[in-house]
Amino acid sequence: MTEQTVDCPLVSVVITTFDRPHYLRNALGSVVAQDFDDLEILVYDDCGVLDTREVVEQVNDPRIRYYCQPRNVGRGANNRTAYRAARGKYIAHLDDDDEWDPRFLRTLVAALERDDSIAVAFCDVYKMSESGKVDIRETNLSARNWGRSDLAPGLHRPFFEEGLVTRSIILGSAAVVRRSVLDLEDFPDEIDYQWDLWVTYLALKSGLAAYYVSEGLARIRIHPGQSVQEVAALPSFEGVSFCFRRFLEDERLDLDRIRLRGRLAIIEAYWSVALARAGAARDARLRAAQSLRLRPSLRGAAALVIAFLPGPIARRIAAAAFTLKVATVGRRRRALKRA
Numbered sequence: 001m002t003e004q005t006v007d008c009p010l011v012s013v014v015i016t017t018f019d020r021p022h023y024l025r026n027a028l029g030s031v032v033a034q035d036f037d038d039l040e041i042l043v044y045d046d047c048g049v050l051d052t053r054e055v056v057e058q059v060n061d062p063r064i065r066y067y068c069q070p071r072n073v074g075r076g077a078n079n080r081t082a083y084r085a086a087r088g089k090y091i092a093h094l095d096d097d098d099e100w101d102p103r104f105l106r107t108l109v110a111a112l113e114r115d116d117s118i119a120v121a122f123c124d125v126y127k128m129s130e131s132g133k134v135d136i137r138e139t140n141l142s143a144r145n146w147g148r149s150d151l152a153p154g155l156h157r158p159f160f161e162e163g164l165v166t167r168s169i170i171l172g173s174a175a176v177v178r179r180s181v182l183d184l185e186d187f188p189d190e191i192d193y194q195w196d197l198w199v200t201y202l203a204l205k206s207g208l209a210a211y212y213v214s215e216g217l218a219r220i221r222i223h224p225g226q227s228v229q230e231v232a233a234l235p236s237f238e239g240v241s242f243c244f245r246r247f248l249e250d251e252r253l254d255l256d257r258i259r260l261r262g263r264l265a266i267i268e269a270y271w272s273v274a275l276a277r278a279g280a281a282r283d284a285r286l287r288a289a290q291s292l293r294l295r296p297s298l299r300g301a302a303a304l305v306i307a308f309l310p311g312p313i314a315r316r317i318a319a320a321a322f323t324l325k326v327a328t329v330g331r332r333r334r335a336l337k338r339a
Helices: 003-007 022-033 052-058 077-085 104-112 136-145 160-164 189-203 228-230 234-249 256-275 281-293 298-308 312-326 329-338
Strands: 011-017 037-045 066-068 092-093 118-128 154-156 173-177 209-221
Touching: 003 066, 011 022, 011 077, 011 104, 011 118, 011 281, 022 037, 022 052, 037 052, 037 104, 052 066, 052 154, 066 077, 092 104, 092 136, 092 154, 104 298, 118 136, 118 189, 160 189, 160 209, 160 256, 173 189, 189 234, 234 256, 256 281, 281 312, 298 312
Parallel strands: 011 037, 011 092, 037 066, 118 209
Antiparallel strands: 092 173, 118 173, 154 209
């Protein structure tokens, strides 16, 4: 590796992590094994207590820059700090529990280097088990649920549909973004869990294109109970609601605002149910009412009914609703594309 490559890397690989050293080791290994050398690797630890630094030292690659936050700052702030430290022309984010095919960077960076009109290059993914075994059934289901099974390879402009509605672009582990399109001063704390959706929005604002490679060059790990935890997380709902409100307010974007309002109505309804599950009845009623104001629906009405039930009953029904939400995520995603 030349001195110029170290000082001015073409790609900054960002891995933000929190107490998952057993997965991080594999993620780092997949980056080091890339058949592409012009990169730096930023590992940003959100003040975890486990041996993350030891894992980094064991990998022993001079391209790695490790930083541990002095206190826990959350996903959004940790990512913002790492992105601002990136020196590369492009940024590729890898979640600490996922992995890349050795050709990932070479393939996606090549597309960006060929065409200056591309803001982000992304690929399809494989789903894998906790142990790392590829699950073809889950892979195919994911491609259908997230709109990639019918997505044409090549350029997409604008990529409003792929980026904000079906969310086909997985910024977390399956994309490379042109750093110059990202206004990293516009990275609010409120996004937290939804930092990847926000980065997609920043790229979309550039007016440039997205480029899709239909080959699965990334592997996304499925954790036991992961889906239930994600859909029930209150910060996740707060973050996505914040994002969609900002999208609607941005008059510079040529967006389908009717569809976005419908999407936000769905988010508010599920946020209401999450609040009822947590015992926050007043806030649950406010979110359900907001859902109905955005777009009247049976989903919003059901959320409002749950919010007015007695506490123990509301919590039980809300918990059952989340179980159903996980079980029917594929059907809802396909319905969302027609909304």
